[in-house]
Amino acid sequence: MSIREVVAGVLLAVGIWGFAMNSIGLLLSEDLFDQIHYLAPGSLLGAVAIPAAVLVQEGLNQAGAKAIAIAVLLCLANPVLSHATARAGRIRRRQKLAPQESEDIPVVKAPR
């Protein structure tokens, strides 16, 4: 087994660990915002480590370049989707996005 395969195997294990944390967290947490937090290990750690394993295994050829594109796309998409989902969940729960007085959230007014 070459060094390249060992590095690829370690990166694969790290990525699968991230997705396992994602899966277990989704199962164990009941609150929507906790579940959104658990999206991060899979969509960032897993989405970087496993394409990196493909890149190490293949080198910078067609598959390696597309693996980089997939990693970049997933890393950019995850924060945007998390924000959109959290925003939708809050609006569904509270009927509006802005903090309300009953929530005891300090509201800082923008300077004029």
Added chain:
Amino acid sequence: MWTVAAIALLVCMIGPFLRCIRGDTMSRLVALEAGSSMAVITLLVLCEAYHRVPFVDLPLTLALLAFGAGLVFARFLERWL
């Protein structure tokens, strides 16, 4: 090694699958996002396992489409559904 990794990723998809079955509407959207990113990576690993380099276009396309689908679902669940 790559085939075992693909099987492990498929096992990881049990969590989002069960959440899709049992959760409320917003939890299902979160599970959809988690499951779609796992599906993208599983397809990538399968391409590597079977040495089918041209098929890497499939996970790339799925990643693009899943991003758009998640945004559309979130927008619609915000107000109208």
